[in-house]
Amino acid sequence: MTESSGNPTLNPPPVLLMRSISKSFGPTRALEATDMDVGPGEVRALVGENGAGKSTLMKILSGALRPDAGRMFLDGRPYAPSSPLDGRRRGVGMIYQELNLAPHLTVEENIMLGRESHALGFLRKSEMRRRVREALDLVRHPEISPDTPVGRLRLGLRQVVEIARALTEQVRVLVMDEPTSSLSREDTEGLFQIIRRLAAEGVSIVYISHFLEEVRQVAHSLTVLRDGRVAFSGPMKGLKAKDLIRFMVGREVKEVFAARERVPGETALNVRGLKSRRMTAPADLSLRRGEILGLAGLVGAGRTEALRAVFGLDRRERGVLETGGLVRLKGGPRMMIRRGFGYLSEDRQLEGLALGRSVVDNLTLSRLEPYARGGFLRLRARRRAAEEWAERMNIRVHSVEQPLESLSGGNQQKVALARLLHQEADILLLDEPTRGIDIVSKTQIYDWMSRLASLGKSVIFISSYFPELIGVCDRIAVFHRGRMVEERPVSGWDERGLMACAAVGRA
Amino acid sequence: MRTRRLGMRSIVNWLGPFIGLLLVIALFSLMPEVRGRFLRVSNFINVVTQSVIVALGALGMTVIIISGGIDLSAASNIALSSVIAASVIDAGGSPWLAVGAGILTGGLVGLANGGLITSLRLVPFIVTLGMLGVGRGLAKWIAGNQKIDAPLTWVNTLMSRNPEPSWLMLAPGVWLMMILAVLLAAVLRLTVFGRHVFAIGSNETTARLCGVRTNRAKIAIYTLSGLFCGLSGVMAFSRLTVGDPTVAVGLELDIIAAVVIGGGSLAGGQGSVLGTMIGVFIMSFLRNGSTMMGWPNYIQEIIIGAVIVAAVALDRLRHKKEL
Numbered sequence: 001m002t003e004s005s006g007n008p009t010l011n012p013p014p015v016l017l018m019r020s021i022s023k024s025f026g027p028t029r030a031l032e033a034t035d036m037d038v039g040p041g042e043v044r045a046l047v048g049e050n051g052a053g054k055s056t057l058m059k060i061l062s063g064a065l066r067p068d069a070g071r072m073f074l075d076g077r078p079y080a081p082s083s084p085l086d087g088r089r090r091g092v093g094m095i096y097q098e099l100n101l102a103p104h105l106t107v108e109e110n111i112m113l114g115r116e117s118h119a120l121g122f123l124r125k126s127e128m129r130r131r132v133r134e135a136l137d138l139v140r141h142p143e144i145s146p147d148t149p150v151g152r153l154r155l156g157l158r159q160v161v162e163i164a165r166a167l168t169e170q171v172r173v174l175v176m177d178e179p180t181s182s183l184s185r186e187d188t189e190g191l192f193q194i195i196r197r198l199a200a201e202g203v204s205i206v207y208i209s210h211f212l213e214e215v216r217q218v219a220h221s222l223t224v225l226r227d228g229r230v231a232f233s234g235p236m237k238g239l240k241a242k243d244l245i246r247f248m249v250g251r252e253v254k255e256v257f258a259a260r261e262r263v264p265g266e267t268a269l270n271v272r273g274l275k276s277r278r279m280t281a282p283a284d285l286s287l288r289r290g291e292i293l294g295l296a297g298l299v300g301a302g303r304t305e306a307l308r309a310v311f312g313l314d315r316r317e318r319g320v321l322e323t324g325g326l327v328r329l330k331g332g333p334r335m336m337i338r339r340g341f342g343y344l345s346e347d348r349q350l351e352g353l354a355l356g357r358s359v360v361d362n363l364t365l366s367r368l369e370p371y372a373r374g375g376f377l378r379l380r381a382r383r384r385a386a387e388e389w390a391e392r393m394n395i396r397v398h399s400v401e402q403p404l405e406s407l408s409g410g411n412q413q414k415v416a417l418a419r420l421l422h423q424e425a426d427i428l429l430l431d432e433p434t435r436g437i438d439i440v441s442k443t444q445i446y447d448w449m450s451r452l453a454s455l456g457k458s459v460i461f462i463s464s465y466f467p468e469l470i471g472v473c474d475r476i477a478v479f480h481r482g483r484m485v486e487e488r489p490v491s492g493w494d495e496r497g498l499m500a501c502a503a504v505g506r507a
Numbered sequence: 508m509r510t511r512r513l514g515m516r517s518i519v520n521w522l523g524p525f526i527g528l529l530l531v532i533a534l535f536s537l538m539p540e541v542r543g544r545f546l547r548v549s550n551f552i553n554v555v556t557q558s559v560i561v562a563l564g565a566l567g568m569t570v571i572i573i574s575g576g577i578d579l580s581a582a583s584n585i586a587l588s589s590v591i592a593a594s595v596i597d598a599g600g601s602p603w604l605a606v607g608a609g610i611l612t613g614g615l616v617g618l619a620n621g622g623l624i625t626s627l628r629l630v631p632f633i634v635t636l637g638m639l640g641v642g643r644g645l646a647k648w649i650a651g652n653q654k655i656d657a658p659l660t661w662v663n664t665l666m667s668r669n670p671e672p673s674w675l676m677l678a679p680g681v682w683l684m685m686i687l688a689v690l691l692a693a694v695l696r697l698t699v700f701g702r703h704v705f706a707i708g709s710n711e712t713t714a715r716l717c718g719v720r721t722n723r724a725k726i727a728i729y730t731l732s733g734l735f736c737g738l739s740g741v742m743a744f745s746r747l748t749v750g751d752p753t754v755a756v757g758l759e760l761d762i763i764a765a766v767v768i769g770g771g772s773l774a775g776g777q778g779s780v781l782g783t784m785i786g787v788f789i790m791s792f793l794r795n796g797s798t799m800m801g802w803p804n805y806i807q808e809i810i811i812g813a814v815i816v817a818a819v820a821l822d823r824l825r826h827k828k829e830l
Contacts, residue, residue: 085718100716102709104776105702113706114717116699123697 013076014039015204016061016092016173021070023056030056032228033070038173038204043195045215045236046208048225048248048438054208057225058175061206062094063087074172091172095162097181097436103151108132110150111165135164139194154300156187163194174198175206180214181436184298185499192218210438211465212241224248248439261454264474265289268458269310269427274319276309280482282319285310285460287427292449292459294473294490296466297502302482303462304346307429310460311343312336323427337366342425344416346432346462348409352416355405359397360386362404362415366423389418394444410441417445421452428452431462446472466495480505523821524769524785527814531789535796544799552677556668558791559680560585560746561758562784563739565765566684566691567617567732569783572766573695574728575708575775576631578620581736582758583642586751588613588740590646593750596657605662609744610737616642617733621726639759646752655750666746680742687735692780704728708775761790764811768818789814 014037023031031053038044048054059065061072063081072079074090081087084094101110111132117124132146141160150158159179166174176195180188195205195218209215215222216236224232224247232247268289275282283306287293295303308314310321312332321327323339333343345352353362363386364371371382386400395414397407404412413433420428430449434442449459449472463469469476470490477487478501486501535545544550564581571578592609596602616638623634664670665680675682695701703724706714715721743754767773768789769782790811797807 084716088716088718100710100713102706102713102776104709105706109702109706110713113702113714114719116702118699121698121700123699123702 012040015075016079016206017073018057018061019071019073021057021060021067021072023060023065023068030228031060031067034225034228034230035233036206036223036230038206040202040204041199042221043199043205043207043219045219045222046206046225047210047212047215047222047244048231052225052248052438053228054225055177058094058177058206058208061087061173061175062092088169091170093166093169093171093174095159095166095174095176095179097178099155099158099162101150101158101162104149106147106149107136107144107153107161108146110161111135111146111168113165115169131168132164135168138167138197139164140190140197156183156190159183159187159191160194167198171203173204173206175208177208178210178436179207180209180211184300188214210436212244212439215244216241262290262474264291265456268323270320270322271310272320274306274309274321275317276305276314277317278305278314279309283309283484285477285484287458287460289458290453290456291475292453292461292473294469294476295460295462295479295484296464296469296476296498297479298464301479301502303479304431305482306479306484307343307431307460307462311341311429313343337423337425340424340426342366342420342423342428344420344428344430344433346435348412348416348436353404353412355412356403359390359395359400359402359404359407359415363389363400363419363422366419385422389422390415393418393421393448408438408441410437413437414441414444417448421448426457428457428459430459432464433461434463434465434468442468466498469493469498470495478502521770521779521781521785524782524789524818527768527818528785528789528792531792531796535792535799538796538800541796541799545796550795552668554788554791554795556666556678556681557795558787559666559678559684560739560743560755561761561765561790562684562787563687563735563742564758564762565783565787566688566780567735568762569766569769569771569778569780570691570695570704570728571631571732572763572771572773573708573775573778574704574725575711576624576725576728577635577763577773578729578732579632579635579759580616580620580638580642581635581732581762582755583639583646584613584616584733584736585740585743585755585758586753587616587642587646587649588737589744589747589754590650590655590740590750590752592662592741592744593655593657594649596660596662597655597750602660602662605660606741609741610734613737613740614730614734617730617736618726620733621729624729625722625725643752643756650750650752652752654752657744657748657750659748662741663745663748666742680745683738687738688780688784695780700724700727705776708777710776761811764815765790768815770822772822786818 016038018034018036021031021034034053034057036044036057046054056065060067063084063086074092079090081090081092102113105113108128112128117127129146133142136142136144139160141157144157144160150161153161179191183191195207199205207215207219216239219236221234222232222236222239223230224244226248266289267286269285269287271283271285273282273284279302285293295307297303305314309316312335316329319329327339328335349355360383364382368377371378383400390397390400393414395411395418397411404415407415417433434445446468449461453459461469461473470493473490475487475489476493476498477484478498479485480502485505536542564585568578568581588609591612592605595605595608620635620638623629624631627634666678668678670676670678695704703714703719706719707721707724711721744750747754765786766778766783767786769779769784769786771778771782793810793814794807797810
């Protein structure tokens with residue numbers, strides 16, 4: 001993919017100016033004298049590890065937080081929003097990863113929400129329909145029917161609806177926070193086209209993402225935050241992913257992926273003809289000890305459904321599972337855990353973690369036996385175990401009694417992984433374990449997966465990010481439209497081959 | 508395009524409950540002991556007239572439930588309003604004043620609910636639970652813990668089975684209920700306010716982020732519902748001819764059940780006037796048929812409880828593929 005073309009001229013004054021923004025939360029200094037400028041039609045990427053200050057900066061920009069020091073200017077005029085609504089009215093549109101849409105309402109109703117055309121309280125539907133169609137045309141998605149309830153649209157299209165809404169609000173600066181985390185390749189491409197078009201129309205865009213290659217594709221300029229300060233700010237031209245990582249982390253990151261030196265052993269898991277109701281076709285899988293099997297595919301290819309069936313989360317209709325003996329077809333998670341399986345859901349927020357509960361609770365939940373005596377829990381022993389694991393996995397916490405939601409995404413995911421390890425799982429089923437996480441945590445997780453494999457454990461690793469599959473796995477199987485279509489050792493794959501297989505069904 | 512716009516939420520939503528209603532009517536029509544009495548026009552008129560009190564409460568409750576809230580004080584509100592209306596007439600006030608006072612009382616209770624919910628930021632369940640007690644207590648207090656015997660006025664003809672003039676065929680109260688139902692449906696579908704009600708119920712955070720004045724809207728929603736309860740109270744007084752502070756005990760459950768059977772979701776964002784009205788009639792016909800069969804009250808309660816669970820379970824099944 002070609003990189004975006006050079007700088008927009010800096011002669012027209014920046015649309016957005018953020019000067020010396022500082023913010024503390026108690027003793028924690030989240031931001032220190034941070035500057036950021038965005039000119040008209042400029043796409044500025046904002047990158048940084050989790051905890052570097054990106055979300056704080058964006059909350060200040062949107063109006064959800066007030067800075068302790070510093071000033072902002074929008075189109076030359078002082079900009080100090082009192083609330084996110086105020087920010088929106090001034091022209092700063094935020095599109096978050098968790099989209100802000102009302103699922104029961106239609107596309108049109110969502111786009112016009114809060115700004116309905118009316119006469120004496122009665123809706124003027126034809127006029128609103130006109131404006132909605134204009135907006136949908138602007139984002140080149142005229143095929144979206146304005147009467148569809150938004151909850152029925154797939155994620156990629158819902159995002160398009162949010163962008164359309166921002167457009168009808170005369171947005172000056174559009175901030176997109178991790179927009180492609182859950183998008184398919186096509187939707188991501190579609191999004192980039194929309195961004196380029198908006199930039200051409202003069203809209204300023206702030207693009208926050210962990211996907212460094214995407215950032216290089218779509219952004220003109222870059223701001224890197226590290227520990228609350230600006231580590232780099234300048235044009236994107238000439239920068240390589242290596243440079244970006246260096247700015248973010250402050251040191252040379254030698255290899256993102258650990259070297260592979262392991263020899264897989266005997267068969268740990270054998271699956272034949274497994275099918276649940278949600279799967280469109282039966283699946284066969286086999287896994288050896290000390291092996292990492294990657295499952296590649298586009299979003300919606302059926303990998304999650306297959307893995308859920310293996311773990312027994314979805315009821316198995318038929319098939320044979322063998323792992324040191326036959327597994328009962330009706331066996332659910334409880335039985336699978338006892339057989340040594342561990343499962344990490346791709347839906348961290350809803351399924352994988354209990355955000356309101358503490359780190360200890362989450363970490364030890366799947367194996368409380370060692371701490372149980374006559375039905376009562378030995379809390380101190382449990383806490384100690386959690387502290388050991390937190391230490392071992394580099395999870396940054398003040399105390400393991402902290403609620404999980406107070407941790408960054410990367411640390412939350414490490415707790416989820418620690419839970420599997422604490423469970424002493426021999427076969428780990430990981431569904432998108434590194435999605436939406438900063439690069440440093442990702443590297444640590446890759447490291448752990450490697451170590452586990454060296455110890456003889458087995459891992460099934462679902463990911464939509466080809467480079468990490470190639471970097472981490474021993475074998476990769478590709479799913480296409482619900483079926484596993486090809487499986488090869490990693491030496492037989494490259495990114496292009498994976499893409500071709502995932503998109504078309506054959507290499 | 509036009510049919511599609513009507514399609515998504517309305518048609519599919521009430522089809523289920525409508526089939527349920529037909530099943531209930533069919534069920535009792537098949538029973539030889541009651542078929543003759545049940546399938547008479549006069550019986551149907553009876554059922555519809557008896558539904559008015561619950562229906563009016565349910566209309567208001569529909570708006571509340573769509574917005575993601577709940578009102579446990581509806582029945583107490585009805586009782587209080589009915590007592591107030593009776594007291595006004597008893598004190599010599601004009602019937603018009605009585606009707607106005609009753610409706611206004613309902614509105615004030617609703618306003619109190621809405622105000623407390625938005626200012627104290629307590630969940631509607633708790634606030635209206637408290638109001639359930641306060642309202643009922645106030646009603647008993649004002650009535651001196653007895654029924655208020657009010658002299659008959661035209662107010663008492665509002666729910667009569669033999670309306671005059673006779674071309675009306677149905678009691679004025681019934682016509683009023685139907686007109687209000689149509690008006691409310693129009694408000695929900697055609698006005699900005701209606702759309703905001705759905706938005707708040709579907710995702711309140713998003714609504715607020717989009718500039719919807721959620722607090723103001725919620726106060727309006729509870730007040731509107733309160734007005735409906737007030738009118739329902741007036742109708743209760745009309746039918747009973749006394750202001751009875753113990754009327755409608757437990758009726759809030761029938762009211763909520765009607766909305767839910769009709770497709771309303773307690774999670775918010777979903778519901779319809781038509782569905783609610785069908786829900787009201789399902790329960791009325793169930794009670795009517797059961798009484799005719801001579802089944803004791805407790806059987807009716809068990810049946811209605813089962814119907815509520817069945818209706819919601821079926822609804823969940825239907826919506827599984829969507830949202």
